[in-house]
Amino acid sequence: MNFEDKVVYQIYPKSFYDSNNDGIGDLNGITEKLDYIKYLGVDYIWITPFFISPQRDNGYDVADYCNIDPTYGTMEDFDRLSAEAKKRGIGIMLDMVFNHTSTEHKWFKKALAGEKKYQDFYIFKKGEKGNSPTNWVSKFGGNAWEYVKELESYYLHLFDKTQADLNWENPEVREEIYKVVKFWLDKGVNGFRFDVVNLISKPEKFENDYEGDGRRFYTDGPKIHEYLKGLNQNTFGQKNDIITVGEMSSTSMENCFKYSGKKENELSMVFNFHHLKVDYKNKDKWALQPFDFQELKDILNSWQVGMQEHDAWSALFWCNHDQPRIVSRLGDDKNFWKKSAKMLGTVIHMLRGTPYIYQGEEIGMTNAYFDNISQYRDVESTNYHKILMNNGLSDEEAMKVVMERSRDNGRTPMQWSDEINGGFSKGTPWIESIKNYRDINVKNQIDDEESILNHYRKLIALRKKYRVIALGKTIPLAEKDKNIYMFKREFKNEELLVINNFYGTSCEINLDFDIEGYECILSNGDMNKKLDKNLKLEAYDSFVFYRKK
Numbered sequence: 001m002n003f004e005d006k007v008v009y010q011i012y013p014k015s016f017y018d019s020n021n022d023g024i025g026d027l028n029g030i031t032e033k034l035d036y037i038k039y040l041g042v043d044y045i046w047i048t049p050f051f052i053s054p055q056r057d058n059g060y061d062v063a064d065y066c067n068i069d070p071t072y073g074t075m076e077d078f079d080r081l082s083a084e085a086k087k088r089g090i091g092i093m094l095d096m097v098f099n100h101t102s103t104e105h106k107w108f109k110k111a112l113a114g115e116k117k118y119q120d121f122y123i124f125k126k127g128e129k130g131n132s133p134t135n136w137v138s139k140f141g142g143n144a145w146e147y148v149k150e151l152e153s154y155y156l157h158l159f160d161k162t163q164a165d166l167n168w169e170n171p172e173v174r175e176e177i178y179k180v181v182k183f184w185l186d187k188g189v190n191g192f193r194f195d196v197v198n199l200i201s202k203p204e205k206f207e208n209d210y211e212g213d214g215r216r217f218y219t220d221g222p223k224i225h226e227y228l229k230g231l232n233q234n235t236f237g238q239k240n241d242i243i244t245v246g247e248m249s250s251t252s253m254e255n256c257f258k259y260s261g262k263k264e265n266e267l268s269m270v271f272n273f274h275h276l277k278v279d280y281k282n283k284d285k286w287a288l289q290p291f292d293f294q295e296l297k298d299i300l301n302s303w304q305v306g307m308q309e310h311d312a313w314s315a316l317f318w319c320n321h322d323q324p325r326i327v328s329r330l331g332d333d334k335n336f337w338k339k340s341a342k343m344l345g346t347v348i349h350m351l352r353g354t355p356y357i358y359q360g361e362e363i364g365m366t367n368a369y370f371d372n373i374s375q376y377r378d379v380e381s382t383n384y385h386k387i388l389m390n391n392g393l394s395d396e397e398a399m400k401v402v403m404e405r406s407r408d409n410g411r412t413p414m415q416w417s418d419e420i421n422g423g424f425s426k427g428t429p430w431i432e433s434i435k436n437y438r439d440i441n442v443k444n445q446i447d448d449e450e451s452i453l454n455h456y457r458k459l460i461a462l463r464k465k466y467r468v469i470a471l472g473k474t475i476p477l478a479e480k481d482k483n484i485y486m487f488k489r490e491f492k493n494e495e496l497l498v499i500n501n502f503y504g505t506s507c508e509i510n511l512d513f514d515i516e517g518y519e520c521i522l523s524n525g526d527m528n529k530k531l532d533k534n535l536k537l538e539a540y541d542s543f544v545f546y547r548k549k
Helices: 027-032 034-040 075-087 106-112 171-186 224-234 253-259 293-309 337-350 379-390 395-405 452-465 467-471
Strands: 008-011 044-047 064-068 091-096 100-102 145-148 153-156 163-165 191-194 243-247 269-271 284-288 354-358 473-477 484-491 494-501 507-510 519-523 534-537 542-548
Touching: 027 034, 027 075, 034 075, 034 452, 044 191, 064 075, 064 171, 075 091, 091 171, 091 243, 100 106, 153 163, 171 224, 224 253, 253 293, 284 379, 284 395, 293 473, 293 484, 337 452, 337 484, 337 494, 337 542, 354 452, 379 395, 452 467, 452 519, 467 484, 467 494, 484 507, 494 534
Parallel strands: 008 044, 008 354, 044 091, 091 191, 191 243, 243 269
Antiparallel strands: 100 163, 145 153, 473 484, 484 494, 494 542, 507 534, 519 542
């Protein structure tokens, strides 16, 4: 299947649009906004989990994979959404969480009730001398093992203690997973995003990690490629028009060559997160530092070149429901809000891979800047606020970190208009709207040719128009420049030159190659810019030049 010129739009339904004014977005809300999505020009909507769930981790703790949580609507609502999307030529991609289930899932409840069959669906281990089986750390903080007194055993949970890891070693587990995927394929779903899927293969031997938090033992595990090939062959691989993406936690590029290699029959493409750790001090998410621009360039360039050399495919993104807003993170949401948001969008959409837009990114939504921990809803954020204070930070210092890093930055209500709650809901939203919704919203931007929204529409249209954007190879340029991220794309007789200033100050670059015949096809400023050997760029300038050889 050819997905090189496609673009995916991610929807976090809880915060997208509330059709019944109960304060929570829903499936009917998505259906109501399909014309907007069509207007944007994207090909697929990826919807984060809306399955039955106790919502300890906003739906990533699934209690029933084949039924819809009443909070979001009914199966009839989903069928209507699916039919209306199809009418508009929009595919639906579902988010499947197969590393773990909620402890409310019937399989886990049966395991706790003593049914051996279902205990083998999970990873139960005896501890030693009152200690947990290993010293691994949960990704949400604390120990990754939870003790069950009645069973005198611990179960593994790499995430919240209500998210028990599945035992993929057990063929019955794999069969159940295949059934779930087939169920949704039969419903006409066009794609799947697999949550933290490279964690499903656990090591044969469970041992303490005296160097890190345990992830080196369970990331990209020994049977991961076998499991993904099995999933492919038994489900979506039987159709030729299904798009799949794996979320790869702390992965290696070498594994991603296989996960998304053209001939490997695993997944269409992969997400990796290395480029979003360049502002982590000592690689600790909860320690702040200004982003390391050189490291960011090195990571983007090495993945671009490495993946193309191995005929593998990347999912390109800045934002999602787990990340702070990119304009607040790598741009300047105060002095150069519009310009830096457009520049960052241009970078992602002109690279080799499939771009993903996260709801609100296309209008330049910012971080929430909530200054009281009571305003946050995310379990990870509230846990780490406590941990930071226990480590000696004051409330003010801990809040500064949470304000920058919280996943809730990406989960505030979508800003549709300048009406109450940004037009998201007439009720009280489950999480507060950001105060700037009166200025930053779809209504303000939709008719403004120079808006961030219309810049994103142009980016999507260019990918469909120029084969070089969809299919070209990437050639990094000016790799050590302190301000500028520049690269070429080449395909047959077409060339693209992309130049971006990542800073709020002007700078110059010397172009030491042939620049004849390039015309500017996109800019966040001066569309009449002529290429000059000595090119001067203003703050956050971004240019896309095109030529035919």
